[in-house]
Amino acid sequence: xxxxxxxxxxxxxxxxxxxxxxxxxxxxxxxxxxxxxxxxxxxxxxxxxxxxxxxxxxxxxxxxxxxxxxxxxxxxxxxxxxxxxxxxxxxxxxxxxxxxxxxxxxxxxxxxxxxxxxxxxxxxxxxxxxxxxxxxxxxxxxxxxxxxxxxxxxxxxxxxxxxxxxxxxxxxxxxxxxxxxxxxxxxxxxxxxxxxxxxxxxxxxxxxxxxxxxxxxxxxxxxxxxxxxxxxxxxxxxxxxxxxxxxxxxxxxxxxxxx
Amino acid sequence: xxxxxxxxxxxxxxxxxxxxxxxxxxxxxxxxxxxxxxxxxxxxxxxxxxxxxxxxxxxxxxxxxxxxxxxxxxxxxxxxxxxxxxxxxxxxxxxxxxxxxxxxxxxxxxxxxxxxxxxxxxxxxxxxxxxxxxxxxxxxxxxxxxxxxxxxxxxxxxxxxxxxxxxxxxxxxxxxxxxxxxxxxxxxxxxxxxxxxxxxxxxxxxxxxxxxxxxxxxxxxxxxxxxxxxxxxxxxxxxxxxxxxxxxxxxxxxxxxxxxxxxxxxxxxxxxxxxxxxxxxxxx
Numbered sequence: 122x123x124x125x126x127x128x129x130x131x132x133x134x135x136x137x138x139x140x141x142x143x144x145x146x147x148x149x150x151x152x153x154x155x156x157x158x159x160x161x162x163x164x165x166x167x168x169x170x171x172x173x174x175x176x177x178x179x180x181x182x183x184x185x186x187x188x189x190x191x192x193x194x195x196x197x198x199x200x201x202x203x204x205x206x207x208x209x210x211x212x213x214x215x216x217x218x219x220x221x222x223x224x225x226x227x228x229x230x231x232x233x234x235x236x237x238x239x240x241x242x243x244x245x246x247x248x249x250x251x252x253x254x255x256x257x258x259x260x261x262x263x264x265x266x267x268x269x270x271x272x273x274x275x276x277x278x279x280x281x282x283x284x285x286x287x288x289x290x291x292x293x294x295x296x297x298x299x300x301x302x303x304x305x306x307x308x309x310x311x312x313x314x315x316x317x318x319x320x321x322x323x324x325x326x327x328x329x330x331x332x333x334x335x336x337x338x339x340x341x342x343x344x345x346x347x348x349x350x351x352x353x354x355x356x357x358x359x360x361x362x363x364x365x366x367x368x369x370x371x372x373x374x375x376x377x378x379x380x
Numbered sequence: 381x382x383x384x385x386x387x388x389x390x391x392x393x394x395x396x397x398x399x400x401x402x403x404x405x406x407x408x409x410x411x412x413x414x415x416x417x418x419x420x421x422x423x424x425x426x427x428x429x430x431x432x433x434x435x436x437x438x439x440x441x442x443x444x445x446x447x448x449x450x451x452x453x454x455x456x457x458x459x460x461x462x463x464x465x466x467x468x469x470x471x472x473x474x475x476x477x478x479x480x481x482x483x484x485x486x487x488x489x490x491x492x493x494x495x496x497x498x499x500x501x502x503x504x505x506x507x508x509x510x511x512x513x514x515x516x517x518x519x520x521x522x523x524x525x526x527x528x529x530x531x532x533x534x535x536x537x538x539x540x541x542x543x544x545x546x547x548x549x550x551x552x553x554x555x556x557x558x559x560x561x562x563x564x565x566x567x568x569x570x571x572x573x574x575x576x577x578x579x580x581x582x583x584x585x586x587x588x589x590x591x592x593x594x595x596x597x598x599x600x601x602x603x604x605x606x607x608x609x610x611x612x613x614x615x616x617x618x619x620x621x622x623x624x625x626x627x628x629x630x631x632x633x634x635x636x637x638x639x640x641x642x643x644x645x646x647x648x649x650x651x652x653x654x655x656x657x658x659x660x661x662x663x664x
Contacts, residue, residue, distance in 0.1 A: 130475060133468040134484065137549070140542070141491045144502035147512060151505065160510040200398045207394025220399055224406040228603040228647065230620055231640055234627055235409030238416055238637070241426050258406045261398055290390035312493075319495040321606065326627070336497055343501045343610055355498040362494040370486055 145359060152352035159349055169353035179354060182338035186318060188249055189334055193256040193317035198310040200257075201264025206298060208265065209272045210280075211290070225262040232258055233326035240327070247329035255323040259316060264309035271305025271373065272298075308373040315365045319358065414644075416637040425631040435638040444622065448642050451618040454533060455602035458540040459548075462597045463590060465541075466548035473549075474556040485553065492546040500539050500610045504530060507611075531613030539611040540601040547600075548593035555589030556582070588658035595650045603643045619643065 152170070156163030173179055204221055224232060236255050245251060275298075283293040299306075321336040328337055335358075342351055417435050420428045438444070473484045491499065506512050507529040514526040529535065559582060567577040605620030614621075619642055626636030 130468070131472050133465065134472040137465065137469045137545070138487060140545075141487070144499065144506050144542070145491070145494070147505055148498065148502045159505060160508070160512075160515075200401060203394045204398030207391065207398070211391045211394050217395060217399060220402055220407060224402055227406070227410070228599050228643055230603045230605065230623060231413070231643055232406060232409070234623065234633075234636060234640060235413040236405065237627060238412050238427065238633060239405075239409040241633075242412060254405055257401060261402060265398065290387065291393065294394075315493055319493075321497055336495065339495070339497050339501075340606075343497055343504075351498075351501060355495070355501065358495050358498060363490060366486070366490055366493045370482075 148352050149356045149359065151349065152356040154349060154352070157349055159352075169350050170357075172350050173353050173357075176350065178338055179335070179350075182333055182335040185249055185332050186335040189253050189256060189324070190314050190317040192253045193260045194310050194314040196253075196257055197260030197264045197313040198306060201261045201309060201313070202268050202302065202306050204261060205265040205268035205272060206294060206302075209269055221265055222262055224258040225266070229259075229322040233323050236323070237326045247327060249329075249332055251327040251329070252324045252334060255327040256317045256320060259320070259323070260313040263316060264306075264313055267309035267312060267373065268302055268305045271302055275301050304372040308369040311365045311369050311372075315362055318361065413637045413640065416634050417641060419634050421632045421634050425627075425633060427633050432634075435635050438635060439638050439641070444639065447617060447622055448619050450533075450616075451602050451620075451642075452646070454536060454540070454616075454618060455598050458537055458544070458601045459594050459598045461537070461541055462545050462548040463594060466545060466593060467552055467590065470549045470552035471556055473553050485550075488546050488549050488553075491542075496543060497606065497610070499542060500607055503535070503539055503542065503611055507535060530611065531615050533612070533616040536608050536612040536616050536618075539607040540604060543604075543607065544597045544600055547596035548590075551589040551593045551596070552586060555586040559585055584661065588654070588661050591654045591657055595647075595654050598650060599643075599647050602646055 151159065151162065153165050153167065154162050155166035155168065208218060208221060233255070236251075236258075239245075240247060240251055279297050279301075280293055283297050284290070288296070319336060321340060324334045325337055325340065328334065333341075339351065339354065342348065416427055418431055418433065420430050420432050420434075422428050469488075473481060473488070476484055504511075508514075510526065511529075513529060514523075517523045518526065563581050563585070564577055567581045568574070572580070602618070603620045603623075604618060605624045608614070608616050608618045608621055612618075619639060623636050623639045623643075626632045626639060630636075
């Protein structure tokens, strides 16, 4: 098959890569610009990175984002892992299954306004906690899905032997299931962290007036047009995402799950 | 330890925290949003729980119907383009040697895991008056004056395509990869041309996954408000912008929720269509 397929079949692939990476490459390249014209490269410098380090709004946004992302990551990892094991080993209910996957399928905007109405109905003050809770709606199903992919590939006979020898489900979980799941759990944790770090729509609707996360800060910057310091910030965030995804790939062979 | 044999305690510990949190934070808010459509607005946002059907009659005013229709067209064009570009791309990845496949797939997934706002911002640099695209076009002498590339419906389509194309490629790749090569060989041995084999064997068997991709691209495109704002410059607003404004500017939450009904209906119709087609393909 491959021998007969000519090189022309790979043309769409190359065009898609150009489409995907040229815009990103331009942002990264221009972040090292010495001048402040966003369209003309006037020589190499790290000035814009230095300027970021002194920008109070961005640093505050970064701090808020890290609090939310670390919280989302920790809670989603624990709860999502338990949920994955529970759904795979302790129930057959389709309804429970649906509840666990629904939030990941719903359009973000719908979930965001639903949560805003909910927070208002129960008089919950908007702030970092409300953003964190909003991020859990995606973080928990995300970890659960990644862990379940790993669970499906695990041999159940060890768990069965453990139960037959009289171990409780909890003992079996900690001694047998957990160690085997570790790479899946770590991958899920990283994805939940990356998701929360970059998430804008849920955060935008759940944020209070005083503590914006970094994506909310970026949104207000971007709306006022092109400024070179966004390029530097963008480059840093892109690097974090790339490192995280490559780490996930190493741990779980993310791409194998597509086969 | 087979499914369903776990004790009540085990179920509570494993399933309890996640299901309680997701019920409170997703299921309850969704039900609340649906019920909000029947209530009245508060003076400074929020909801006054008094029954009304006025929100629905307002939804059918031409002003709003036009925006919904525009959003359907934009999301539809994005989805068709994603399908036309995504299918051959996914097919090409499946033809790669095994060691290249992983890298090729990672390169498709990576943009999806990077910051959405930043990816949209990148296009404003490329497409603006003195940006790279205009510079290159004047450079090779195709145009004399910079084109007005930003802030129109076409820019919004490009942005949404850029945002969600990965979601079309991945499910199609998965389906092509799972195809039994013997089916294609059998078709070829029976004398079918490669083109005939593609249209009567490969395409029908991968169609359900292409439709999953279509849902994954259409739904977030339809409800997007970031791209119309950053790349559309507010000139090509979509239903997402209307919803956002009802919540954060006009402070009419019940009507905002009613506008979101359009999103819910569209999402449900697409999911239904997708499941019907995939069931037919399986039984055929």
